Amino acid sequence: xxxxxxxxxxxxxxxxxxxxxxxxxxxxxxxxxxxxxxxxxxxxxxxxxxxxxxxxxxxxxxxxxxxxxxxxxxxxxxxxxxxxxxxxxxxxxxxxxxxxxxxxxxxxxxxxxxxxxxxxxxxxxxxxxxxxxxxxxxxxxxxxxxxxxxxxxxxxxxxxxxxxxxxxxxxxxxxxxxxxxxxxxxxxxxxxxxxxxxxxxxxxxxxxxxxxxxxxxxxxxxxxxxxxxxxxxxxxxxxxxxxxxxxxxxxxxxxxxxxxxxxxxxxxxxxxxxxxxxxxxxxxxxxxxxxxxxxxxxxxxxxxxxxxxxxxxxxxxxxxxxxxxxxxxxxxxxxxxxxxxxxxxxxxxxxxxxxxxxxxxxxxxxxxx
Amino acid sequence: xxxxxxxxxxxxxxxxxxxxxxxxxxxxxxxxxxxxxxxxxxxxxxxxxxxxxxxxxxxxxxxxxxxxxxxxxxxxxxxxxxxxxxxxxxxxxxxxxxxxxxxxxxxxxxxxxxxxxxxxxxxxxxxxxxxxxxxxxxxxxxxxxxxxxxxxxxxxxxxxxxxxxxxxxxxxxxxxxxxxxxxxxxxxxxxxxxxxxxxxxxxxxxxxxxxxxxxxxxxxxxxxxxxxxxxxxxxxxxxxxxxxxxxxxxxxxxxxxxxxxxxxxxxxxxxxxxxxxxxxxxxxxxxxxxxxxxxxxxxxxxxxxxxxxxxxxxxxxxxxxxxxxxxxxxxxxxxxxxxxxxxxxxxxxxxxxxxxxxxxxxxxxxxxx
Numbered sequence: 001x002x003x004x005x006x007x008x009x010x011x012x013x014x015x016x017x018x019x020x021x022x023x024x025x026x027x028x029x030x031x032x033x034x035x036x037x038x039x040x041x042x043x044x045x046x047x048x049x050x051x052x053x054x055x056x057x058x059x060x061x062x063x064x065x066x067x068x069x070x071x072x073x074x075x076x077x078x079x080x081x082x083x084x085x086x087x088x089x090x091x092x093x094x095x096x097x098x099x100x101x102x103x104x105x106x107x108x109x110x111x112x113x114x115x116x117x118x119x120x121x122x123x124x125x126x127x128x129x130x131x132x133x134x135x136x137x138x139x140x141x142x143x144x145x146x147x148x149x150x151x152x153x154x155x156x157x158x159x160x161x162x163x164x165x166x167x168x169x170x171x172x173x174x175x176x177x178x179x180x181x182x183x184x185x186x187x188x189x190x191x192x193x194x195x196x197x198x199x200x201x202x203x204x205x206x207x208x209x210x211x212x213x214x215x216x217x218x219x220x221x222x223x224x225x226x227x228x229x230x231x232x233x234x235x236x237x238x239x240x241x242x243x244x245x246x247x248x249x250x251x252x253x254x255x256x257x258x259x260x261x262x263x264x265x266x267x268x269x270x271x272x273x274x275x276x277x278x279x280x281x282x283x284x285x286x287x288x289x290x291x292x293x294x295x296x297x298x299x300x301x302x303x304x305x306x307x308x309x310x311x312x313x314x315x316x317x318x319x320x321x322x323x324x325x326x327x328x329x330x331x332x333x334x335x336x337x338x339x340x341x342x343x344x345x346x347x348x349x350x351x352x353x354x355x356x357x358x359x360x361x362x363x364x365x366x367x368x369x
Numbered sequence: 370x371x372x373x374x375x376x377x378x379x380x381x382x383x384x385x386x387x388x389x390x391x392x393x394x395x396x397x398x399x400x401x402x403x404x405x406x407x408x409x410x411x412x413x414x415x416x417x418x419x420x421x422x423x424x425x426x427x428x429x430x431x432x433x434x435x436x437x438x439x440x441x442x443x444x445x446x447x448x449x450x451x452x453x454x455x456x457x458x459x460x461x462x463x464x465x466x467x468x469x470x471x472x473x474x475x476x477x478x479x480x481x482x483x484x485x486x487x488x489x490x491x492x493x494x495x496x497x498x499x500x501x502x503x504x505x506x507x508x509x510x511x512x513x514x515x516x517x518x519x520x521x522x523x524x525x526x527x528x529x530x531x532x533x534x535x536x537x538x539x540x541x542x543x544x545x546x547x548x549x550x551x552x553x554x555x556x557x558x559x560x561x562x563x564x565x566x567x568x569x570x571x572x573x574x575x576x577x578x579x580x581x582x583x584x585x586x587x588x589x590x591x592x593x594x595x596x597x598x599x600x601x602x603x604x605x606x607x608x609x610x611x612x613x614x615x616x617x618x619x620x621x622x623x624x625x626x627x628x629x630x631x632x633x634x635x636x637x638x639x640x641x642x643x644x645x646x647x648x649x650x651x652x653x654x655x656x657x658x659x660x661x662x663x664x665x666x667x668x669x670x671x672x673x674x675x676x677x678x679x680x681x682x683x684x685x686x687x688x689x690x691x692x693x694x695x696x697x698x699x700x701x702x703x704x705x706x707x708x709x710x711x712x713x714x715x716x717x718x719x720x721x722x723x724x725x726x727x728x729x730x731x732x733x734x735x736x737x738x
């Protein structure tokens with residue numbers, strides 16, 4: 001394999017922290033783009049390394065993605081053992097959210113979701129309550145996002161997936177239409193407002209930390225995270241918010257989104273994702289879900305570490321023209337999702353300044369590609 | 370969940386042999402189709418239960434799929450231990466073939482492939498030779514199919530995927546363009562010819578049988594399957610043929626494909642997949658790859674069982690107008706894939722008659738949806 005740098009935009013990439021396979025795979029993937037010319041099409045090069053891959057097919061753009069839930073199902077399994085409750089309706093929504101919330105960042109309307117449910121053996125599916133909860137949650141999340149559940153795979157992979165476990169992933173395909181909705185960052189500008197959309201909790205990133213933390217807690221997942229006695233495990237399993245209703249409603253309302261970011265791994269550092277040089281100045285910080293303040297406290301994380309790792313109440317960021325900021329909030333609230341005008345984009349050195357917390361992150365703090 | 374029958378075409382379905390989850394999931398999935406109306410689109414209902422899901426987006430159709438390799442990587446792992454050889458370049462091609470060869474059955478041109486490589490821990494990727502072989506094979510298969518490798522996921526799923534193993538899957542998105550290429554069976558008619566395309570061996574279906582068989586063989590995977598001393602394991606790992614070059618070349622040559630079938634699980638019974646009532650009369654049987662005749666012999670399968678389970682040399686079936694049959698063979702051969710005019714579609718009871726083997730299968734023998 002060539003060890004040349006990738007040909008696409010490498011802003012924010014630190015090769016020292018990305019494993020060699022990932023580099024080789026990205027190079028190999030990028031080298032296949034020209035294949036589309038055989039069919040008269042071309043890729044949108046700026047989408048390589050972004051959250052969804054975009055191809056120009058003429059009347060509109062095609063966007064596609066495959067995303068994995070990660071290890072959140074292990075928390076659902078542990079909580080089922082401890083409480084007898086089934087949380088697979090929630091993790092179904094989480095899995096779809098992983099794909100849909102990424103797909104929409106490029107301006108796409110998600111249309112079709114494919115299920116990938118790889119179990120450690122056919123026995124997994126014999127627990128009918130759990131299997132039907134997964135199905136129910138998957139269907140409800142598709143309806144919430146206005147996508148058709150096209151089908152999928154339910155392989156039993158004994159010897160590959162561990163007995164009693166399931167590997168959950170989702171494929172999502174959508175289109176960017178009209179073409180002006182394409183949002184890969186070229187429209188972001190100084191003066192734009194930063195609108196943050198509320199998260200429901202940890203979503204599906206940071207679960208490895210949460211699982212390790214549970215081992216240190218005297219009551220483990222049953223430790224209460226607030227005065228109402230909500231357990232750590234149940235709080236972790238609040239399903240990820242689905243943000244596509246907001247981006248679709250904004251498009252219908254004629255609010256142009258200049259850029260958007262799905263706040264997943266790397267917490268608020270993700271706000272630095274745009275490849276350009278801008279300063280992001282945040283003047284307002286959303287309320288922090290109990291489970292996240294609990295985690296930060298119990299893990300001994302200060303604000304800097306907590307915000308650099310977890311979403312801390314902000315699950316999705318929209319960058320919109322300043323005069324559309326309040327309207328963006330109104331549209332999100334009409335979709336049942338709390339939102340706040342939290343800051344602004346400024347010309348200047350690439351950095352994120354969170355004034356209420358007296359914190360600053362620079363470009364070097366983010367390595368996500 | 371409702372226990373009502375599915376609303377889409379149920380020809381050939383025997384609910385007794387499909388697990389309850391699959392039925393519930395299919396019902397739930399079908400019920401989400403109306404969501405597309407929110408965006409001004411609609412599903413192609415006949416594609417539900419077919420090998421790829423199709424949505425009408427106006428100027429063309431959108432087709433998408435997610436497919437799993439299955440357990441073939443376990444054979445690659447076993448052979449690596451026995452011989453020191455790495456077969457991940459081959460299984461990469463197998464994984465893409467699982468998705469691409471299904472997607473093309475609806476008449477789609479595959480455009481984008483997404484990788485889903487879920488390892489049992491980040492250690493998996495530290496074997497650089499293996500990781501690079503996987504990458505190299507993935508890239509080559511994309512190039513062979515004229516698709517762009519859009520990206521993907523490489524999660525490390527310790528606790529879900531077994532240590533040292535990898536769960537390989539592929540998402541594929543394409544379009545059906547022009548719209549007349551849509552091939553869901555409505556054009557199949559008595560008089561059409563059946564053209565079979567050569568397989569390279571077992572492809573990626575029947576591996577559970579092969580793995581069990583290896584345990585019974587004195588030399589296991591190292592048992593020779595032919596006089597040249599090709600080992601059972603190496604023969605199993607011949608990569609699946611990619612058939613999209615043929616379907617694309619046929620479209621460019623103006624050869625209309627009335628229907629097509631990817632011969633995977635259920636072997637030749639898959640030729641009965643079309644929901645209509647036709648008799649499929651086969652007068653010519655392709656040569657059987659050594660590994661498949663070896664398996665049938667060692668497993669004690671008669672011809673009926675072998676052809677009902679494995680592809681027996683026919684990896685893909687094209688149903689074309691009789692006067693296009695020879696041309697279809699020529700086009701396939703020009704793509705480097707052997708092909709034969711093997712039979713014809715007749716009006717009559719739904720059955721598959723394989724004259725050279727004196728075998729008949731009826732509609733009741735196939736339950737694939």
